[in-house]
Amino acid sequence: MQQRFAVFIGAMAAGLTFATPAYVHPHVFAEARLDVSIKPDGTVEKLGHVWRFDDIFSSTVLVEFDKNADMKLDEKELTELASTINASISEYDYFQSVTLDGKQIAMGAPQHLIADFQNNQLLIIFESAPKQPLKLGKKTSFGVYDPTFYTAIDYVNDTDIHVTGVPSGCTHKVVRPDPDEAIAANQATLTDAFFNDPTGTNMSKIFATRLEIECPKG
Template sequence: MITTHFGSRFAAAILIIFLAFPKLAFAHPHIFVDASFEAVADASGDLSELRDTWRFDEVFSSSVLLDFDKNENSTLDPPELAAVAKTIRTSLAQYNYYTSVTINGKAVSLNKPDVIHATYDNGSLVLTFTQRPAEKTLLKGLIIFGVYDPTLYTALDFANDTDLKTSGEGFSRCTRKVVRPGSKEILAENQAMLTTLFFNDPTGTDYSQLVATRLEVRCQNG
């Protein structure tokens, strides 16, 4: 059970979204993150791990400081940072750590990060962590990597295309591109879906996925 204010914020975000689901189109983020992402492949062409770094905005970071600075020295010491990281690892498990991977339209199951590392740098909370596929995952066909909050409560921003990377020998036979959907593109491709009925249907297509920046990789057969 999550007892900290920080954990409660993530849980409360979901409750708010469901209570106001008919107005999902007007949802807006309350937490802002400068993010970077790296997908790593091994020599056999399998996806080996995903690496994330998130730098939170100073307003949210300040609220974390208020919640976790137990000795009131205006910073987060190593034991306090460990408590932050543990809380986040628990809180975000149900949202798959905002990470989505599909291969030819099929979702790839990911393990929880073994550990989340937290630092407090110039007034900002910074998290780094690694996820690995739950089973052997060959990179073949179209692979789509997305890092986004399905509740729209947190905005993860990749400022430059280079903030979404691939590395490792397994990606040598792949091409990649970063896709940043614009409003016209979203409307053109999903016009039939983006209706009043859609926004009132909790089982409908994930709107947050439509608007999220994503990394698309196409790999040839081995």
């Protein structure tokens, strides 16, 4: 089951709150919250993620990890689930996309990843920070995306993406790309492979909902 579950989780993404092109068919859905914390000196302290998965996927996970068949996950079962999820999504940098003036920023692994069930829905909760100190630049963006197009993680409201500590003089906004406009803007860099099979091309990030912070000086 671990390999099959890794396929499910290995496809998890986020920030995709768009009308996807006809060839894209997410199979797993989650509602998300993102909290970005900025230190007083303008460096990024941490990103906090909460993902709440749809009923069908949550039920599948419950059945597969409920070793004692009591229709609930005890502490040991939740720990095993969290470990499996952690190992699976680590291969995808935890589906995080953080960029500084267009350059991808490496994120460190979370110290703790929590799996929980509330109201019969799977929750994944974790925090992460940049591997190296990251100071806000002219444009710094934060989001999550699924490189396989398998999962849609949806920020239902703009307020589900929250930031604290934005320095004076900087502005921030939530960006929800229009799919057609995103494709047109990136036409030169999109290959035939993307249009024939977008999974694994790493270009789904152009559709991802994101938080952008702009500062007058980088």
